[in-house]
Amino acid sequence: MPSVLLRRAVTGAVAALTALALATPAAATGGSTIGSPGLGDPYFPLAGNGGYDVRHYSLDLDYVRAGNHLDATAVITARATQHLSRFNLDLRGFTISSLRVDGAPARFTRDGQELVITPKRALRAGRTFTVRVDYAGQPTEVIDPDGSSEGWVTTEDGAFVVNEPQGSPGWYPANDNPRDKATYDFAVTVPTGITAIGNGKLVSKRDHKGKTTWRWREDSPMAPYLATVTNGVFELRVSRVGRIPLYHAVDPAEVPKGAFERLGAEAEVITFFSKLYGPYPFSSGGGVVDHAPEVGYALESQTKSQYDETPGAGTVVHEIAHQWFGNSVTLTVWQDIWLNEGFAAFSEWIYDEKHGGPTAQQSFDELYARAPTHSLWQRPPANLGGPEVMFSAPAYDRGAMTLQALRVKIGDKRFFGLLRDWYAHNRDGNVTTADFVRLAERRSGQQLDAFFQTWLYTPGKPTTW
């Protein structure tokens, strides 16, 4: 008898050793088969995950504002970019009732916003797979290092849904990094009488038993921070600019404040930037004016800019310009935020210049008159210092000044040719400041190191350039 026991013990030990040996390559190499939990963004190191590339999100969301309850299914189609024994998604809160990879139940654990998934069988590099997550609970607001809130921001009658830079995991499992763009389908079910507005085109709207399902589809690649499903009581109007449908949704509280008239200006702004920069990037457009005064900012969510109140005319121009710069041509790391905000702010200046307002040079001069001690000069646009100041004036104003100074330095013809090329070469893509510097040098035939060093990287008020 003892010998039998001994033999069993030995067999058990061998089995354990074999399991260890199988597990060792992943553990020992520290990541050749384990997708990394982040993509190393200096401002948001855990945002996004390594090892795969999302192709498509299909989000089926049933939301009831009373109790702030979301019942949802996300189906994510992705391609493994390495052999994957384990990988992560980003998701905050919620209870997950089921998680399947290619239809088979998968093990998962939670660690902060990291949802760690171990598929039954490892995924080969190059292989396309699906992850289905059934989850429910209260969607969350995410508070940024600068104190602003985003994510699922509840309003009286629904939610204002904006994610820049890290709100997406508050309402759907995402590879939350701007470099992983994907297409999106949304099916949002809300009580009948509530309107839910996703990105892209309205596919259908169906009533069933006191509820309405709104289906939207965005067919251009989109960074996770640009997804939206803002919902509440809205008046929805559809118009067109050329072949592009424009969806304008306004909270009834904002209608008397002229919100539809403000949004109505989008058609002309789209036409203007299409001529200046190249064709409008997407197959639909529009905007949403909600009543969410506690948010305090607007966001250029893809094809549907989000306004927390009736915007000023300049804000509409700014958000439309982002459809080119920010949404189609997207930053790769958040510290390059000036590539979004500086370009959108400059676009406001050039729009004014061509519409009888101050010239871009006058806008530049007004800012340049600020004393050397002014906060505008303390942080250079491409080296702001941290996420707590990523939306501060240098990203916007000094970013726009950099472009105007470049315009003067290389001349209008080359400068606007450069902006057109920047868009044409990087449409639906991701870029860095270094990419822009390289293209500017190529387009102008000038050595621009010192110029960009001064404007983008050196603290203090530029004096010569």
Ligand code: ARG
């Ligand atoms: N990109 C927005 C704009 O058009 C600003 C977003 C600010 N986001 C935030 N969490 N504070 O300028």
Ligand code: ZN
């Ligand atoms: Zn902006």
